[in-house]
Amino acid sequence: MGFVFSDQMLGTFVPIVVYWLYSGIYILLGSFENYRLHSKEDELEKNVVSKSTVVRGVLLQQTIQAVVAILLFKVTGNDGEVETAPKSWLTIIIQFIVAMLVLDTWQYFIHRYMHQNKFLYKHIHSHHHRLVVPFAFGALYNHPLEGLLLDTIGGALSFLVSGMSSRVSIFFFSFATIKTVDDHCGLWIPGNPFHVFFRNNSAYHDFHHQLYGSKYNFSQPFFVMWDRIFGTYMPYSEKRAGAGSEARVKED
Numbered sequence: 001m002g003f004v005f006s007d008q009m010l011g012t013f014v015p016i017v018v019y020w021l022y023s024g025i026y027i028l029l030g031s032f033e034n035y036r037l038h039s040k041e042d043e044l045e046k047n048v049v050s051k052s053t054v055v056r057g058v059l060l061q062q063t064i065q066a067v068v069a070i071l072l073f074k075v076t077g078n079d080g081e082v083e084t085a086p087k088s089w090l091t092i093i094i095q096f097i098v099a100m101l102v103l104d105t106w107q108y109f110i111h112r113y114m115h116q117n118k119f120l121y122k123h124i125h126s127h128h129h130r131l132v133v134p135f136a137f138g139a140l141y142n143h144p145l146e147g148l149l150l151d152t153i154g155g156a157l158s159f160l161v162s163g164m165s166s167r168v169s170i171f172f173f174s175f176a177t178i179k180t181v182d183d184h185c186g187l188w189i190p191g192n193p194f195h196v197f198f199r200n201n202s203a204y205h206d207f208h209h210q211l212y213g214s215k216y217n218f219s220q221p222f223f224v225m226w227d228r229i230f231g232t233y234m235p236y237s238e239k240r241a242g243a244g245s246e247a248r249v250k251e252d
Contacts, residue, residue, distance in 0.1 A: 007165070007166040007167040007170060008070070008166045011073070011167070014170050014173075015170075015173040016062050016065075016066065018174045019062070019139075019140070019177050022136070022178050023137035026135075026181065026186075029187055029189065030186065035187045036186060036187060037187065037206050042133050043133040043135060043186070046133050047133055049127075054137065054141045057140075057142070057144075058138070058140045058141050060144060060147075061140050061142070061151070064144065064148055065152050068148075073166060087168060095162040095163060095164040095168055095172075096162075096164075096168075096172055096175075098158075100176075102158040102161045103155065103222070104219060104223050104226065106150075107150055107220050107221070109226075110150050111220065112218040114150075115215065124143040127143040128141060128146065132210070134184040134186050134202075134205070135184065135186050136184060136186070137181075139180045139181045139183065139184035140180070155173065155176070176221060179194060182194045182202060183201065183202055183204070183221055186202065187202060188202060199224045200220065200223055200224045203236060204217055215232070216233065217232065217234055217236075219233075
């Protein structure tokens with residue numbers, strides 16, 4: 001009898017594998033200066049945390065996420081074998097949209113509050129902002145408590161509210177992982193579909209990581225609606241002189 005990977009196991013670990021594989025692609029593309037939002041020198045000088053520390057922090061968060069995912073599947077009764085009854089495409093699309101909206105809503109308000117509350121920012125959220133110049137595999141680098149509250153619980157809520165199956169969750173969380181990595185990649189690549197279809201993209205989030213943009217563009221990872229509704233949306237430009245691009249305040 002062969003070993004079978006259940007949908008629950010794949011839903012837990014595939015997004016982790018996707019995270020490192022997709023990050024690796026962007027690390028290679030980062031060698032092209034004309035794609036970068038910041039120079040390599042800025043990445044080395046402005047960031048106040050080593051890449052080895054970032055790797056350890058991300059691995060810790062992914063371990064916590066995996067444990068929570070396994071527990072969630074058990075609690076919801078979705079910890080059995082491979083599912084055999086596929087959902088209709090319409091159902092899957094609706095579940096994706098609902099999950100995206102739930103995740104965006106949760107992360108906007110928690111993220112914004114962590115900036116407004118001086119204690120939470122100093123002791124928790126400032127860990128993530130040690131990366132003044134974001135790079136791909138730093139997307140999930142943050143304080144463990146923030147990772148649990150913002151990403152892990154946010155993901156669990158999107159899973160529960162949308163009613164998606166463990167099989168659908170494989171694709172949704174892999175997609176959300178790719179989008180999050182893309183937002184932090186520090187690159188502006190022409191033709192990138194995330195830049196074409198999402199206003200919330202690498203330049204949008206890079207602006208938030210800069211000192212002049214830290215009070216704006218809290219939305220993540222998909223839409224910008226909450227920033228627009230609550231007046232924290234800041235238009236930006238991706239252009240600069242010379243090679244590469246830069247997220248700056250958009251001039252009228």
